[in-house]
Amino acid sequence: MARKTPEVNASSTADIAFLLLVFFLVTTTMDVDSGIYRKLPPIPENQDIKNAPKSKPRNVLLVRINYTNLLQVGGNQMDISRLKDKVKEFITNPNDDKNLSEKKFKDIPLLGRKAVSKGVVSLQSDVGTSYEMYIKVQDVLATAFVELKDEVSMANWGKTFADLNEEQQEAIKKLVPTAVSEAEPKKMGGK
Amino acid sequence: MAKFKKDGGKETPAISTASLPDIVFMLLFFFMVSTTMREVELKVSNKLPQAVQVTKLEKKSLVSTIYVGKPKAQFQKNFGTEPVIQMNDQISSVSAVGSFIASEREARKEEDRNKMTVSLKADAATKMGIVTDIKQELRKASALKISYSVRKEVK
Numbered sequence: 001m002a003r004k005t006p007e008v009n010a011s012s013t014a015d016i017a018f019l020l021l022v023f024f025l026v027t028t029t030m031d032v033d034s035g036i037y038r039k040l041p042p043i044p045e046n047q048d049i050k051n052a053p054k055s056k057p058r059n060v061l062l063v064r065i066n067y068t069n070l071l072q073v074g075g076n077q078m079d080i081s082r083l084k085d086k087v088k089e090f091i092t093n094p095n096d097d098k099n100l101s102e103k104k105f106k107d108i109p110l111l112g113r114k115a116v117s118k119g120v121v122s123l124q125s126d127v128g129t130s131y132e133m134y135i136k137v138q139d140v141l142a143t144a145f146v147e148l149k150d151e152v153s154m155a156n157w158g159k160t161f162a163d164l165n166e167e168q169q170e171a172i173k174k175l176v177p178t179a180v181s182e183a184e185p186k187k188m189g190g191k
Numbered sequence: 192m193a194k195f196k197k198d199g200g201k202e203t204p205a206i207s208t209a210s211l212p213d214i215v216f217m218l219l220f221f222f223m224v225s226t227t228m229r230e231v232e233l234k235v236s237n238k239l240p241q242a243v244q245v246t247k248l249e250k251k252s253l254v255s256t257i258y259v260g261k262p263k264a265q266f267q268k269n270f271g272t273e274p275v276i277q278m279n280d281q282i283s284s285v286s287a288v289g290s291f292i293a294s295e296r297e298a299r300k301e302e303d304r305n306k307m308t309v310s311l312k313a314d315a316a317t318k319m320g321i322v323t324d325i326k327q328e329l330r331k332a333s334a335l336k337i338s339y340s341v342r343k344e345v346k
Contacts, residue, residue: 021219028226033248033256033310035338043330065319109340127320131259134322135240135339142244154297182326 036040036138040182059101061090061121065137067128080140087144091117091176111156120179138180145178154175225250235277240315242341253306254338255295257288259321260314263287274317276325285321288328295335313339 028145063083064072071078073086093100108114121141125134149161151174156162161172237260248254258277262270266282275282278291296304309329313322329337 004192010209010212012209014215017212017219021215022221024219024222024226028222028228029227032249033338034255034341034343035248035310035340036242037246037308037336037338039324040330040335040337042333042335059314119268124205125323126317127318127323129319130315131317131319131322132240132315134319135315135341139242139244139341142242159329178324 012028024143036135036142037047038138038180038182058099059118059120061087061101061119062124063121063137063141064124065126065129065133067126069130069133071137080136083137083149084144087121087141088148090121091119091144091148091179093119094118107129108171108174110168111175114175116175116177120181122181141180145176145180148176149173160183194267231256231258231277231280232261233258233277234280234282235262236265236274236314238315239312239313239342241344243344245341245343246338248308248310248338250306251292253303254308255292256310256311256312256340257325258323259289259317260313261316274314274321284326285328288325289332291328292332292334306336306337307334308336309334310338310340316332 016028061074062072066072071080071083073083074090090100093103096103101117103115104118105113106116108116123137124139146161152175153159153161153164153168153172156172157168161169164172235258237258256278259274260277261267261272261274262282270282276285276288277283278287283291292309296307299307311322311325326337329335
């Protein structure tokens with residue numbers, strides 16, 4: 001008969017595991033990096049900014065934040081709570097108003113020929129503008145475009161944008177591009 | 192019923208701890224999966240602003256982080272109280288952003304270099320002046336993908 005092998009003492013495994021656990025608890029963090037994703041415009045190759053393609057004034061909604069964190073939208077002072085609706089109205093232009101953005105017909109996969117707004121929201125901030133306010137405005141702009149995308153998705157497929165498949169999402173992105181431009185910094189007022 | 196009679200005098204058996212390592216290992220794996228390594232020691236105060244529309248940054252390895260904020264109390268003697276920039280482990284100036292991006296790009300694999308994203312972690316109390324300067328430097332370094340790091344607002 002084979003001799004019985006003595007059992008290996010496993011009581012220290014727990015200690016080893018605890019050590020590892022404590023090490024990971026100390027050296028790692030839980031927070032997931034999340035943020036508002038934007039693409040910066042590349043620096044124009046020829047330093048001449050005057051030659052850069054310009055949009056027509058009616059296609060640009062100028063959003064400016066001054067150093068006291070006041071908001072000016074298209075020339076008028078406005079409270080941040082009204083900005084979202086203003087942006088949505090500017091982009092969709094439901095009554096074909098001459099002062100709001102133009103539309104251009106484009107062929108879009110899955111959807112056919114549709115009117116795409118040529119409107120761009122241009123965001124300008126001052127040296128003294130607080131970052132918190134800037135992010136708030138960026139957030140409102142992002143919300144406006146997400147809601148626009150959702151509305152279009154609902155109208156076409158009866159689902160929200162997030163529930164669409166990848167191909168459909170691409171189509172919607174072409175139909176409602178997130179058109180937020182961060183303007184060339186300009187010195188205005190402040191110090 | 193003699194069968195069920197307790198035979199007295201016997202010691203109570205010790206509780207088996209054989210499953211304890213398994214439980215601890217389970218905890219360990221949970222933490223290994225759900226957390227990320229702490230990379231740098233923060234030298235600036237960093238209270239991120241809040242926002243609703245956030246996207247998660249995927250592919251941690253492609254993200255370089257720039258911190259902006261007031262220096263913490265123990266560094267204020269050297270760097271003052273105005274918001275400064277921290278990259279990697281040290282406080283530096285706006286002009287160093289270009290070389291930081293260049294070195295970060297060097298550290299990535301060649302095919303990943305144009306997928307690099309810069310995560311800008313700026314304190315809510317920062318003024319836009321310094322942020323705009325950083326953005327201009329990033330454009331010059333053609334690091335155009337940027338993410339303004341925020342805390343997700345719970346409604």
